Amino acid sequence: MALLQIAEPGLSTAPHERRLAVGIDLGTTNSLIATVRSGAAAVLPDARGRPLLPSIVRYLADGRVEVGYAAEARQSEDPKNTIVSAKRYMGRALKDVAHAEHAPYDFVDAPGMLQIRTVAGVKSPVEVSAEILKVLHARAEASLGDKLADAVITVPAYFDDAQRQATKDAGRLAGLNVLRLLNEPTAAAIAYGLDNAAEGTYAVYDLGGGTFDISILKLSKGVFEVVATSGDSALGGDDFDHRVFCWVAEEAKLAPLCAGDMRLLLVKSREAKESLTTHSEARITAKLSTGEFVDLVLDSETFCRITHHLVQKTLAPMRKALRDAQLGVDDVKGVVMVGGSTRMPQIQHAVGEFFRRDPLNNLDPDKVVALGAAMQADVLAGNKPAGEDWLLLDVIPLSLGIETMGGLAEKIIPRNSTIPVARAQEFTTFKDGQTGMSFHVVQGERELVSDCRSLARFELKGIPPMAAGAGRVRVMFQVDADGLLSVAAEERTTNAQASVTVKPSYGLGDTDIERMLRDSFEHAKDDMHARARHEARVDAQRLLEAVRTALNADGALLSAAEREEIERQAAALAAVAGSNEHRAIRQASEALNRATEEFAGRRMDAGVRRALAGRKIASLDL
Amino acid sequence: MAVTLTEKAAAHVQNFFAKRGKGVALRLGVRTSGCSGFAYKLEFADAVSPDDHLFESHGVKVVVDPKSLPFLEGTQLDFTREGLNEGFKFSNPNIKDECGCGESFNV
Numbered sequence: 073m074a075l076l077q078i079a080e081p082g083l084s085t086a087p088h089e090r091r092l093a094v095g096i097d098l099g100t101t102n103s104l105i106a107t108v109r110s111g112a113a114a115v116l117p118d119a120r121g122r123p124l125l126p127s128i129v130r131y132l133a134d135g136r137v138e139v140g141y142a143a144e145a146r147q148s149e150d151p152k153n154t155i156v157s158a159k160r161y162m163g164r165a166l167k168d169v170a171h172a173e174h175a176p177y178d179f180v181d182a183p184g185m186l187q188i189r190t191v192a193g194v195k196s197p198v199e200v201s202a203e204i205l206k207v208l209h210a211r212a213e214a215s216l217g218d219k220l221a222d223a224v225i226t227v228p229a230y231f232d233d234a235q236r237q238a239t240k241d242a243g244r245l246a247g248l249n250v251l252r253l254l255n256e257p258t259a260a261a262i263a264y265g266l267d268n269a270a271e272g273t274y275a276v277y278d279l280g281g282g283t284f285d286i287s288i289l290k291l292s293k294g295v296f297e298v299v300a301t302s303g304d305s306a307l308g309g310d311d312f313d314h315r316v317f318c319w320v321a322e323e324a325k326l327a328p329l330c331a332g333d334m335r336l337l338l339v340k341s342r343e344a345k346e347s348l349t350t351h352s353e354a355r356i357t358a359k360l361s362t363g364e365f366v367d368l369v370l371d372s373e374t375f376c377r378i379t380h381h382l383v384q385k386t387l388a389p390m391r392k393a394l395r396d397a398q399l400g401v402d403d404v405k406g407v408v409m410v411g412g413s414t415r416m417p418q419i420q421h422a423v424g425e426f427f428r429r430d431p432l433n434n435l436d437p438d439k440v441v442a443l444g445a446a447m448q449a450d451v452l453a454g455n456k457p458a459g460e461d462w463l464l465l466d467v468i469p470l471s472l473g474i475e476t477m478g479g480l481a482e483k484i485i486p487r488n489s490t491i492p493v494a495r496a497q498e499f500t501t502f503k504d505g506q507t508g509m510s511f512h513v514v515q516g517e518r519e520l521v522s523d524c525r526s527l528a529r530f531e532l533k534g535i536p537p538m539a540a541g542a543g544r545v546r547v548m549f550q551v552d553a554d555g556l557l558s559v560a561a562e563e564r565t566t567n568a569q570a571s572v573t574v575k576p577s578y579g580l581g582d583t584d585i586e587r588m589l590r591d592s593f594e595h596a597k598d599d600m601h602a603r604a605r606h607e608a609r610v611d612a613q614r615l616l617e618a619v620r621t622a623l624n625a626d627g628a629l630l631s632a633a634e635r636e637e638i639e640r641q642a643a644a645l646a647a648v649a650g651s652n653e654h655r656a657i658r659q660a661s662e663a664l665n666r667a668t669e670e671f672a673g674r675r676m677d678a679g680v681r682r683a684l685a686g687r688k689i690a691s692l693d694l
Numbered sequence: 695m696a697v698t699l700t701e702k703a704a705a706h707v708q709n710f711f712a713k714r715g716k717g718v719a720l721r722l723g724v725r726t727s728g729c730s731g732f733a734y735k736l737e738f739a740d741a742v743s744p745d746d747h748l749f750e751s752h753g754v755k756v757v758v759d760p761k762s763l764p765f766l767e768g769t770q771l772d773f774t775r776e777g778l779n780e781g782f783k784f785s786n787p788n789i790k791d792e793c794g795c796g797e798s799f800n801v
Contacts, residue, residue, distance in 0.1 A: 075781025076734060077782065078707070078710055082737070117778075
């Protein structure tokens with residue numbers, strides 16, 4: 073007999089049509105899975121009641137894979153095949169990884185993402201992460217008694233494209249339908265119910281096992297806006313373990329250690345760190361493979377001293393995030409603590425001191441992200457009634473931009489920006505006396521407008537006639553929480569305005585997006601050439617325009633022969649300007665530039681003479 | 695005949711209501727669907743209609759709409775755990791048979 077959960081009014085599902093959705097916090101040190109049952113979000117524990125799954129995967133020679141506590145138990149005896157903190161390597165090349173030399177793995181540098189050679193073959197971080205997700209997937213199906221429909225996986229706010237894609241791939245490899253990647257701080261804010269709170273600005277301080285994130289979230293009318301994020305993708309609890317490890321090695325005067333001993337001492341260091349959250353001292357004992365004994369006592373004062381610089385390292389990103397958000401410490405209404413490492417008293421203290429208020433820490437810092445992700449997944453799966461399905465936080469799947477001269481796409485909002493988002497960019501007029509500007513809004517990753525998807529066109533009129541480049545038009549792109557894009561253009565001197573609203577993702581399915589992305593990778597080289605060609609053409613047109621204007625205005629400064637030479641070079645450029653030979657265009661442009669150098673100098677002198685004519689030195693405001 | 699909750703079910707219901715922060719009663723009902731005729735409805739109720747039958751069991755208010763009542767008379771709602779799975783279970787004296795999954799039934 074299936075077990076039932078309480079649904080929202082009117083939302084009981086038909087049998088076998090329940091949409092089971094989960095939120096997954098794929099962490100560096102630990103991973104969790106949570107779901108919403110009978111309206112309440114809860115982390116799903118394993119058969120032994122343990123909520124966390126250590127993000128550790130051990131590959132065995134017979135092809136079996138151990139994940140979680142089983143792998144953790146064997147990590148010191150089989151360090152080469154026991155992968156910890158794989159999240160640090162997601163979408164990263166070997167050169168991007170801090171302390172790679174300290175990791176006991178046999179890294180294989182591969183283009184784009186490093187790989188690890190294990191007894192079961194070479195594994196990519198994506199495969200390692202997928203093993204963790206598979207275990208969580210199975211746990212969820214056992215807990216919910218049915219097939220899982222959808223999942224939301226969280227990622228650090230500033231995971232780049234490669235890292236996000238790697239995370240999504242891992243989800244797919246584990247058989248999950250990944251509805252969305254959600255930024256961890258946003259998930260934490262959702263878990264704390266800040267979406268129900270009064271309006272205000274909140275900071276999310278997330279010190280996990282391997283990443284530090286500080287995010288400034290602004291809440292208005294129930295909508296979150298990430299106003300600034302900063303952090304350090306190579307700073308986390310692991311570094312505190314490492315500090316303790318170094319302290320142990322120094323205090324015990326240990327010779328360089330083998331991989332197994334290193335792993336053993338790192339585990340002991342971590343245990344000591346965790347114990348110091350509630351105790352004033354921790355004893356570290358270990359028997360090394362060399363027969364040496366380690367027996368040390370670490371007190372909290374020493375621990376604070378040796379990790380002081382790590383705590384301090386989190387302060388600079390906090391200041392930066394506030395600066396980026398143009399906010400002061402007093403503007404922040406609350407600080408959410410996320411990540412097991414925030415249990416350390418010195419962290420709580422430093423954050424409290426910085427923001428001059430006690431941080432929010434009444435939810436388990438290990439669970440908040442998973443709980444928030446589960447709540448988001450529940451909404452996305454359609455289990456909430458209209459009106460309570462708070463505005464969704466999404467990312468823009470493909471970049472949004474406008475067409476500039478020569479058919480080039482200028483990206484204004486890069487893909488994967490979280491929405492709502494607003495970005496502005498200033499453009500100048502291209503021609504002398506230009507009174508209008510037409511805008512073509514496009515979406516896509518390619519360099520040429522013709523390869524992108526056209527979304528809308530609109531015109532801005534009423535620009536006062538000015539010299540080319542003098543008219544300044546500010547173009548504002550804004551995508552609201554529903555994915556609706558509005559584009560507004562405003563001329564700065566006259567405030568002439570025009571705008572248009574479009575729905576960018578309309579009609580673009582996942583397969584379209586995938587194809588467009590694939591195209592953009594495949595055509596990267598062609599696109600660069602095309603861009604160079606178009607830029608050369610645009611520059612040539614601009615130069616011809618300028619020369620023509622100058623000849624009309626100051627042609628009298630030239631002798632007939634000089635004028636003829638300039639006209640000849642201009643004609644030569646005009647002849648190739650429309651071609652696809654960007655080198656020829658550049659050469660002709662340079663020739664015309666050289667031919668007009670003298671002319672430009674004389675125009676300058678003439679201009680200065682005109683300006684100074686009839687004035688005394690003293691009257692000049694120098 | 696009434697519709698009742700076991701003490702355990704009532705405790706869980708109250709807990710869920712507390713977490714949800716609103717709601718006036720627990721709504722039980724049946725509707726036609728599923729692989730063998732009827733399916734249970736188990737929802738939070740934010741409003742009670744004048745036609746609803748009202749029960750109270752271990753401090754939990756339960757409402758049942760008049761059409762569903764004949765099919766639910768004497769039903770007891772329990773909360774159980776099966777392995778990792780946990781949730782509510784109907785014990786309904788009116789049913790003749792149910793489909794393998796237990797989510798739908800016949801009377």
